[in-house]
């Protein structure tokens with residue numbers, strides 16, 4: 001065998017299952033060595049017994065056996081795992097929360113043994129929480145269907161109950177699907193690159209109940225467009241905005257660059273932290289509003305503002321965190337790459353009568369360098385990047401500006417740990433425990449807040 005197994009036959013040990021192979025075996029790692037375990041699913045903590053250590057394509061591989069996890073619950077619907085909508089549905093909710101805490105702790109343990117991870121903050125009803133749906137549309141046996149792709153494929157599994165989405169959104173998708181069928185509007189076919197409707201996006205304000213329907217089309221115009229739009233808003237009284245997004249490219253990217261309002265306003269409004277936000281079709285907006293309020297409150301508390309501080313909010317979207325911080329700070333600077341989101345952010349500052357916020361459309365890494373060159377000296381920097389984390393140059397500019405604190409809101413613990421390592425090289429240390437907040441129940445996605453403090457010299 002080329003590599004040696006750190007486990008031996010008949011050994012018993014406690015492991016956490018982190019992955020699933022295509023053959024349906026659970027995978028756990030011991031010192032980065034994979035163990036393949038029958039009868040397990042991701043997130044489960046089980047005691048295993050190694051049954052075989054064998055050579056597999058020249059590498060050591062161990063197969064182990066266990067009894068079913070006590071945290072296993074009955075699947076609600078197996079399609080939720082096949083589609084990746086709810087890959088953790090088999091796990092009792094407290095075990096899901098523990099798994100998320102474990103994932104972050106495991107990643108930090110390799111480079112930062114001193115970092116603690118607090119228990120994950122969960123929600124009371126961990127289903128039907130999503131305020132946004134983005135569903136693909138396909139023709140199946142000559143009929144237009146909405147649903148979700150089987151994982152790692154483009155095979156559409158038709159669905160009417162999406163389990164983790166607001167049920168009013170599920171009902172709207174069915175209504176739009178039925179109207180598309182009625183007007184005989186064909187779905188896009190990605191093989192022939194023909195057809196019309198590619199995706200339907202629906203967003204609904206948690207408090208406002210305002211609903212936006214975005215029809216993502218290959219074509220500049222949808223057949224029977226005026227009648228379709230008329231019927232949609234008549235059938236769905238909560239709809240205050242119907243938008244056409246044109247994506248004519250042969251691509252996996254969902255939205256194109258052209259957006260046209262077909263009915264109502266270009267935005268819907270919702271409330272978070274007592275503030276009102278306008279949200280347009282292409283802007284990012286957190287999908288779990290109940291947990292977002294907890295997440296933002298945590299970020300604000302950890303920023304520890306007195307009203308005298310200058311704060312930067314990098315990756316600010318429509319300015320949600322920026323404006324929530326502005327109530328407690330002297331001046332806030334926000335930066336975001338999507339121009340529509342910054343337009344929303346500016347409107348949102350006015351709507352909430354907050355004049356101590358300045359927004360910039362730019363790459364956060366470039367804007368931070370500009371602010372640093374311009375001599376801006378933030379007391380606190382908040383970052384909330386996408387899954388790929390922070391550009392190294394952003395961390396360098398941030399450290400040069402020497403804020404007392406960096407509050408890092410992360411949706412990917414792997415890049416969080418990488419970025420924390422860079423900050424520690426530049427004179428920062430993790431202050432207090434990392435706090436996971438469950439933004440995505442039933443899925444393995446992990447959101448967290450980490451505070452980095454400048455180490456006194």
Ligand SMILES: C[S@@+](CC[C@H](N)C(=O)[O-])C[C@H]1O[C@@H](n2cnc3c(N)ncnc32)[C@H](O)[C@@H]1O
Pocket residue numbers: 283284285286315316317318319320321335336337338341362363364365384385386411
């Ligand atoms: C996780 S979201 C957070 C948004 C916002 N803080 C919120 O809570 O709604 C990340 C945001 O970063 C933006 N983004 C992605 N890459 C960027 C970059 N290089 N520079 C600036 N913004 C970027 C995305 O458009 C998105 O709005």
